[in-house]
Amino acid sequence: MIRLIAAIVFCMLPFTAAAKEAEPLAEDPVVEQRLNRLAEELRCLVCQNESLAGSRAELANDLRREVRDLIKAGKTDREIVDYLVERYGDFVRYRPPVRPSTFLLWFGPFLLLGGGAAALVFYLGKRRSRLQEQPLTDEDRRRAESLLGGGGK
């Protein structure tokens, strides 16, 4: 029994030492590091819910190669993102830019939150006014006492 419990507990231990990421094959680790960081921020257009870093689609390979070349050519991150946006549109970015057409996307949730809060305040206010306390009259008190006292000890 003890052994079984020990086995179960052992199975539940978190194993943090998972597989290490594959070593980049290219020669320059600095370039690869920047490439990986950038590619996390970019969307693979073939499998749209994967980043360029995580996708194994052929186009993602090509785009990583392109980004690597741009890094080697000394382009800034911004220039590289712009290069891709020029071709594929804002959709290629996981963080859409803030501009009039994306205001709803960025601020919509806060709008909903504000609306919800306003509705809540409105509702609670109305509820309070409906629940106004009505003090007991002497007549009520007498009736209550007689009902309670009438039970007898």
Place this chain on the structure above:
Amino acid sequence: MLRFLLPLAVFLVVAAFLVKGLFLNPREVPSPLIDKPAPAFKLTQLHEPDKSLAREDLKGQVWLLNVWASWCVSCREEHPLLVDLARQKLVPIYGLNYKDQREAALGWLQQFGNPYAASVADLDGRVGIDYGVYGVPETFVIDKNGIIRYKQIGPITPDALNNKIIPLVKKLQQS
């Protein structure tokens, strides 16, 4: 009364958005290239590898650029439409043979027919990237000044061809 109407109104608004979303195609990402000059290219021709074709060679006419490959299944789907269109001699179609092998591409055209005035070979897909290609087949309508006016992502459908591409080509040819 408001107690019932308000939730109903909220529900209807949400439902309207969801119904609209149901009929949107997430593959169709609006291209930033519309109304911009077609990116430059200079590639060797598929049939005559010693000859090249550049964007500048095609200026002064309305033309279609169709991105295709022999490995692309949807290309087979749209191909009869292209062959048909080519037969009408309405507009020249140029092919961008995207990341393909020459032998396979030539065999494919022999088997299914060749609607292209010429095809150029984009072996490493670089020109494809310049054109923002991510789902072969894709088709661009390019006007006399070399400006991209329309982009079809995925296979051309008879509906898109007859209601969008052909009317647009005719309009551009007259301007």
